[in-house]
Amino acid sequence: MADSSESGAFNDAPALEASGIAKHFAGTIALDDADFSCRRGEVHVLLGANGAGKSTLVKILCGVQPPDAGTIRLAGEPVKLENPIRAAELGVAAVFQELSLAPHLTVAENIMLAHEPTGPLGQIRGRELRRRVTELFEQIGIDHIKPNTLTGRLTLADQQLVEIAKALSHDPKTLIVDEGTSALGQEEVRRLFDLLGRLRERGTAIIFISHRMAEVREIADRLTVFRNGTNVGTVDAADMDESHLVELMLGERIEQSFPERAPRPTDNDILLDVDHLSAGELLHDISFQLRRGEVLGIAGLEGQGQGDLLLALFGMVRRLSGDVRVAGKPVNLGSPWKAIRAGFALIPEDRKTQGLLQPQSLRENIALASLKNLSRGGLIDRARERRTADEGMKRMEIKAASMETPVAALSGGNQQKVVIAKWLETGGDIFLFYDPTRGVDVGTKRAFYELIGELARAGKAVMLYSTELSELVGVCHRVLVMNDRRIAETLEDTDITENAILAASLGVRERAGADAEPAATRNIGAAS
Amino acid sequence: MIIERYYSSLTAVIGLVLLAILFAYIQPMILSPFGVTMSANQGTTLALAALAQLVVVLTGGVDLSVGAMVGLTNAIAATYMGTHPAIATLVIIGTLFAGTLAGFVNGLIVAYGRIQPIIVTLATLYIYTGIGLVVRPQPGGSVPSGFANALTGSWGYLPYGLIFLLVVVGVAWVPLMRSRLGRAIKAVGDNRNGARVSGISVARTELWAYTAGGFFAACAGIFLTAQTTSGDPTIGTSYTLNSVAAVVFGGAVLGGGRGVALGPICGAYFLSLLISVLFASGVSPFYQNLLQGAILVIVLAAANVWRLRTRHWLNVMSN
């Protein structure tokens, strides 16, 4: 652990100071002349929307990536952090958002990875290694994890504790915790905070990144907000004003506007009837109905089965139980082609890895799902294909030089439009949108909302899974809130408010928790 | 020692024991010192080749040039020992060096050229076979009888070949796996990105893993030379696929991070013994290649049956 010779009050000399840091990736600017400093014995929270540059800064500070420009000083001394081991030797260690553990090494082997104690012949001294880990566990109060367990056997929460122990094994003067609490339950977060508190008392500088405002409020001494790759303000926790922070994060606050929504269709035919749908550990007993012209939202905290519900309806999950009827007829889901025949269309989660053929042209991408209708005897009718692509581009207002442009050359919003254009051509009836507006600019979002409204008016049905609460409130007729992979609550019409959705997601009654909980757990990272 | 890691070797170990018992039942003669030695010697080259394959498989790659490196080192050893029997020791060292160098070149191209290992080693398979053919265009050459006896003889029931294998394991494999490099090899195969952010140089780790692979392949080549007392650069061909089969049968996972030496070694002896057992039970020798191919294909498929059971189609497609 850190020297505790100077316990008590600390001077203001920054333990870590980064100035003028710049980092570019293939044309995009991740960090631009960013400054940041952290004192000894403080918990310094880094805030920022997705893509603000926090993670890049963390990677630079712990030596995973070199900066293009700028200097880093530790206790006033300029240093070069060439690699994570060098950074650790100089006293900077990090707990990574994506776990860095090897599942088939033991806990002890993982913790000491790349800095194992070795003997004169270069052999790893196993007993010494385990002794150090046992000692470390005693110091930080981990008593339920055995150092000799294979790491992959631990729960996600325990793995996260091991990850933290791994960082502490370097005895860091500066500890970076990047989303270190995402997998932890309340009890474990409590313990982590106790631990961080003790480290803080000993003079360790702690850089903490989290999207949970309640945690931030509890642990922070100071906060720094990043936006567009640069530091836009540092405040003391005492002066913290949440709405001000949100403004700092978002920059000029652009109020998202929503098109007027058609009234909820209560008399239309029931298009989709899902009855007791289950899929092993993925989905439990899901039942709901969807009428033509209806927009049904799906909400919940991360990983409560929302995505799997859409994927299951699209035939991507095998061995389902329960009944699914489309327009009264039972359908057999089990593969995407069966789902498509039944009338489903899925706008998938990640357009890069699931939606598009990046190097191929707009024409080829738009036609991909409807090639069967565009060809005769296996031969593609080029003229019809071009007509289809042209119509799709016009309908979605896709901006590109021509239909021969590779989609890789388009902006994110235009790429997403290509995915949607592809599905408009298949003549599907039930549109499943899997978080479609993530990483899309405000103008394009508005266009999506209009399209969703248009689809509904045309008698189609829409299911919209979104991580953005305002979107669900602004667009949907009803919202299914999921918790623990089942439907926890169904909200309708005017009952749909951000607070109500959050309360239902957390499993608390709205009145009881409306004031504190929703704001506290609100994912500000996804709010931009 | 983490016992759990050895569970994956169980199939190969039990398989080997059962097969040995079956063999002794069909052919009781085999229980003589000569029979034991002969059976063991037939598997030792493959066992060493399996180690060469395993060290690369642990990083998440596959080395298709293992067979070519075995053939190349075999050609070198038999050629130069034949012409300079007096300096056999030097030739052995040179051969080990040549194999290690071949592995080093593999590693260099894979790690710093950033090309899929499997296609790199397919290309170097050709290059090393070609170099072997330059060294020794026709099969032949000779080795000092002392050298051959030292590796293929036996002390009672204990074949020297087995001792040779244990020495290679004890002097090279175990120290490698107990070093930081060995730990890094497993970590890179298990969680590549995690290893990188933990401060391991992935490229350097791969480089030395392939280099080590070359060394173990050279050990296999040397043993093969003692066993056949001649050199043939194309003799190694079958070791490429059989080493993959031995490694997978021995519980290592193509994809990396998992595998201990015990399983693949037993897997190698199992595969070679299986051929002997089949011949002993009267199966025509023409079936040898067919059976080896069939075993490889079945072992590979069996290791991947889980894909048929997984719930998400996307898991089926990820490689």
Added chain:
Amino acid sequence: MNNVSESKRAVALPSWLLQGVTISYILLVVLFALAAAINPHYASWDNIRNLLQIGAFIGVIAVGQTLVIITGQIDLSVPWNLTFSAILMATLISHGTSTPVAIAAALASGTLVGMFNSIGTAIFRIHSLVWTLGTNALMQGATLVYTHAQPPKVDVPPFIRALGAGNLWGIPVPLMVWIVAAIFALVILHQTRFGRYLYAIGNNESALFLSGVDSRKVYLGAYAISGFCAALAGIMLTGYSSQTYLGMGSDYLLVPVAAVIIGGTNIMGGSGGYLGSISGAMIVVLLQSVLSTVQIQEAGKNIIFGSIIIVLLLLYGREKLSTH
């Protein structure tokens, strides 16, 4: 149509495919000019015809190999698939089966082996390099069991001999077969739905699957065609040498792959085409022909083709450096 500035970049870049193909044809012309400059005999019609005739065998195999490589996979079962098919045909003929039936049996056998390849790669998801090498070993074993290492002595019927070595109006018949196969490949790749799916798999299999296409069937088709082509080449080779023998496929493991890669098809899949493979096949044949005049023929071939593949991979096949 909307014209917007952001797409300028895309227009300025000529497509990757065009580059690879162009380079390979320039390389072919340069190599040929060099060979002709050293030995004027190379420029004679007799020699060119001879090269085209030999190129046809590689070219036919490359049809299947191109399709498979565009999906991002590879077929290394060609040598023994080819040999087994040819020997099966020869054996049937020696037992008195009529020529068309024997040919059909050979083609069916090759196609089935191709389909077997797709089981391992598409369903079990084993790296196709390892799995198809396994199939190759399996077929080697099957050939040895079937023949007891003694390929049948048979009078190769005139029709098959014509396929491998005949001339029609002064043009080698194998070349005609190649031309037909090439047209087939070009139509498949650029005019059909199946061809579109091949490129789609190579670029992003998940996206294709989520568009409602069973990608396993696409693999099945690609490998079946590759197996068919291997068998066809085996029949042609039987005609060419008027016999079958155990080593007849040994030249066709890496060489067709080299032809495809030299022709600008990306080994990782998703781009390229058969046009390049044609020049790739001719480059390979030209190199082999030049090498056959020097002493270390076999060794040199191995080293040169291995090195060419490495160099081309270093130029085209590198993985992006991870930024994470």
